[in-house]
Amino acid sequence: MKIIRLLLVFFILGGFPWPVSAWQFYAGSDIAELEPGYVLIEPDNWSRKDLETMRRRGITPLAWLNVAQIEESRVVGVDISSKDYVVSRRYLREDKKIAVFYSQSFRELLRSRLREYLLKGFAGVVLAKAGYYEELSNSPINRSEMLRLLEDTARDARRLNSHALVIVHDASSFYPEIGRNREISGILEEGLYYGRQGRQVRSWESDKRLADLLKLKQGGKLVMLAEDARSDTRRQHTAEECHKHGFDHGFAELPLIIERKVTDGSKK
Numbered sequence: 001m002k003i004i005r006l007l008l009v010f011f012i013l014g015g016f017p018w019p020v021s022a023w024q025f026y027a028g029s030d031i032a033e034l035e036p037g038y039v040l041i042e043p044d045n046w047s048r049k050d051l052e053t054m055r056r057r058g059i060t061p062l063a064w065l066n067v068a069q070i071e072e073s074r075v076v077g078v079d080i081s082s083k084d085y086v087v088s089r090r091y092l093r094e095d096k097k098i099a100v101f102y103s104q105s106f107r108e109l110l111r112s113r114l115r116e117y118l119l120k121g122f123a124g125v126v127l128a129k130a131g132y133y134e135e136l137s138n139s140p141i142n143r144s145e146m147l148r149l150l151e152d153t154a155r156d157a158r159r160l161n162s163h164a165l166v167i168v169h170d171a172s173s174f175y176p177e178i179g180r181n182r183e184i185s186g187i188l189e190e191g192l193y194y195g196r197q198g199r200q201v202r203s204w205e206s207d208k209r210l211a212d213l214l215k216l217k218q219g220g221k222l223v224m225l226a227e228d229a230r231s232d233t234r235r236q237h238t239a240e241e242c243h244k245h246g247f248d249h250g251f252a253e254l255p256l257i258i259e260r261k262v263t264d265g266s267k268k
Contacts, residue, residue, distance in 0.1 A: 022249055023037055023038035023040065031054060034059050035059075036058035037248070038060045039059055039060065040064060043116075043122060051120065060165070061121075063117040063124070064126055065127055067099075067149060068128075068129035068132035068133065068146075069097065069098055084100045100136065101145065102146075119160065124185065126169050127167065129169065129170050130169060130170050150174065151183065167222065168184060172189070186223055186224065187222075187223060191254055192209055194234055200234075210245075213247070217245065217246055227251055227252075228254040
């Protein structure tokens with residue numbers, strides 16, 4: 001069975017009484033461990049029957065769909081030529097390939113996976129790594145091309161399922177457009193209160209982001225926070241702040257990564 005590499009799983013951290021509304025980033029394979037609410041999971045690890053069981057239990061399954069990175073351990077039904085990806089040298093290991101996300105072949109690949117996941121029974125998708133357009137170039141053209149990809153993917157999702165949830169991850173540079181787009185349901189934001197290695201985010205760093213998130217929330221968008229809070233006190237503080245602002249929250253070691261492995265644990 002394929003295994004998701006998840007650095008830290010929510011809801012197994014200490015004795016804090018988690019609210020059932022908190023979303024989950026789940027690496028296991030046992031539906032019984034899931035609480036009602038949103039759950040972000042590796043889509044290939046679950047059958048249609050599994051997803052039906054989740055829905056009956058009040059669990060809303062969301063599929064991880066990377067809009068910026070070639071995931072070579074998956075079965076690829078569309079030919080991706082070498083000109084359609086580059087090897088990142090800054091933030092990712094050398095074997096991690098960033099897609100030329102505006103290429104037609106990569107767009108076709110995303111479209112085929114989107115159709116597969118929604119027809120399988122997922123309630124929606126998380127369009128992950130939207131900010132990685134800067135890995136190719138942070139030019140205005142690349143930004144506009146990534147925005148076009150997000151908007152087209154959201155439109156395709158709603159054609160397949162008018163009630164599909166479309167959440168954008170790593171989306172801070174697209175807040176204004178997401179706020180105006182009726183097809184995009186919300187965002188998944190990392191580290192508003194606690195960032196990588198559990199670092200507490202200074203208030204002057206988070207205040208502007210919080211104001212932007214509140215605008216999105218007031219506009220009817222779902223706001224999901226991922227926090228690297230490493231103590232009961234910090235997790236409780238996060239839960240209280242999110243409850244006050246109407247955000248949905250979850251806890252994981254950041255950055256959020258779903259990485260697939262082959263059966264023996266070695267990476268393809």
